[in-house]
Amino acid sequence: MSKTNASSALNSKGGDDISPQKIVILGVGNLLLSDEGVGVHAANELMKMELPPEVTVVEGGTDGFGLLNIITEADRLIVIDAVKGGGAPGSIYRFYIDEVQSCPSGFKTSVHQIGILEVISLSGLIGKTPHTTVIGIEPKSLEMSMELSPEVKAKIPRIIELIFDELKIKNLTWSVSKIQEGI
């Protein structure tokens, strides 16, 4: 409880345990395929920042099942990944995972046969499925390279800003402006 902010600790009475939600920001993708790695690049930027104690940033690479240990520990999950949605390079998409599960012939047969969304859905079998938001970025290049394309690279600060906005909705108390100074 030491990490709960002061005001809520003051307001809480005995037995009224307000333990903070565990928030995980998970950047995924392949670092060797330029924009495919945008989630990894964004996660690496976030790791340099000072974040509230309940927020954990994880760079998930291209693991599938291996992320189960991370996903099942989260109450709230934000996934950053490249998304092919047909928009211009650098376009940003945002959706809750429940929204795409109702998509006909949607994600469940995606390119990688056991992908991040499948694994999130499996987490429900052994406990809870975290409330999940996906922040997707339309890639320009999937060529072999460890650099992002300029269009996608330019969007990293905006992606981070959107994630902070997203988490602020949940009334988490910390200073966004303070963090933005660090970018």
Place this chain on the structure above:
Amino acid sequence: MGDERSLFVQERHIKGGGKMAKKITIDPVTRIEGHLKIVVEVENGKVKDAWSSGTMARGFEAMLIGKDPRDASFVTSRFCGVCYSVHQLASARALDEAFGAKVPWGGNLIRNLVMGAEYVYDHLIHFYQLSALDYIDVMAIANYSGMDKDLLAVKDKIVGLVKTKDTYPLTPRYEPDEFTVKDPDMVIMAVKHYIDALKIHAEARNMGAIWGGRTPHYQNIVVGGVTSYPDINQVTRFRTMLDEQAKFVNEVYIPDVLSFGTGPLWPLAEMGLGGGHYNYLSYGDFQKDPAGKELIFPAGVIMGLNPAGIKVDPVDTKKITESVKYSWYRENKPVHPYNGEQVFNLDKKDAYTFVKAPRYDRKAMEVGPLARMLVAKHPDVLGLVGKGARPGAVVRHAARAIETKLIVDACYDWLDHLLTEMTKPGFKIHDTEHWDPPESGMGAGFHEAPRGALGHWIKIKNKKIDNYQAVVPSTWNASPRDEKEVRGQYEESLIGAPVPDPDNPINVVRVIRSFDPCLACAIHIIDPHTNEIKKFLIE
């Protein structure tokens, strides 16, 4: 329930010798890691010919050329999101040889323990999450009439999924056939273990992170050894977590595999579904002692298995070549991996895959658990064969379970050794004398990864990488035909497989999945194949 065939199977009739043969394409094969297409030609209810295609390009080696050799362990660990540590290890071993580094026993023990966790993780996922659904009819759960509280909870969960039509991961699937287990008590127990296995292997990833520093993509294996000294807490934590893994392996995984394999699936074992060439290769791995006199997995080659008297020859890695006749690479004669290249030619006539065709002594080989356990002449595997099982899909599953136990047992020994080493004065985990790259040199790194024999080859010139090649386990198994028209192991192992109903080629996917394919699972993009995603565009 979704139906695998409506999604992925295309058929066409082809004329061959006056008879009608039927060609079935399965693209993609689901519940594997990566992207694989299988085409089979079926005649009189049996597979007559087969083609295996890796449909994603993998040429990461090209981007290593010109880099500092020490970067190789990091970059190659990003080849694949599933088996990153195996590449890190094989790469570090190639550098060990090229740099002349001698890994201290302490460093080797920690490397082994990382891989120990990897084995349990990989093999449990393979059996429960990727394969079990090939052999059980999940829908039989609805007929469970017992009163066991835990099992009733499983029944509620699965029935709930079906009701909400959210049936991943149970679908897509093929229809059950005469070999499918439909007994409600057996099926519900298997599904309970499916769910339990999810928890156990999630924990195995955390075990690897004790040494690897993070998960996924561990960071600790480098040329010369490992990067961080262990403390007693790490050893204790690993041992406590290992107890839980060992319990599951011994009390659930092995009994499940044996009761299915020697019970309802025995006819498939006797039939030898998924046999192939009966040539096996193991590079050998995991020292039991500092000198490496004895290995957990011995090295060896078996050509044309004779179960009555298994002849194992020593491995000579100079006999490895890769053919590209049917692969989308620039034409080249078969070459040793030291001289391999990655120049694509997508217009090449007759080519049908991005996978090259590795051969040992110009023969197509199987690598992986079955190869390792036959080379080791493991009594339990030989016992199954002695009772009439022919090496194939079922024995392959058994071999995988048996070697998981070998690895778990070895982990306890490695922890004991590590504790002893830690108390010695001058305890070392890394050869710091050989950290700087040599002016020039070459090295090969071999590792028996969970999926099989993995090799990395490096050439160094002017302290930079001059050439780099990795020959991964699934390349051996999923290879296409070679310049002598010899089929790869997947292809050969499908010949004769019964496909009585061309609309339901369930035996084809049973064979393929028994190998635990992992093909270029290096891409992670969300590609929904639908325009729906556009409505979520925000800017």
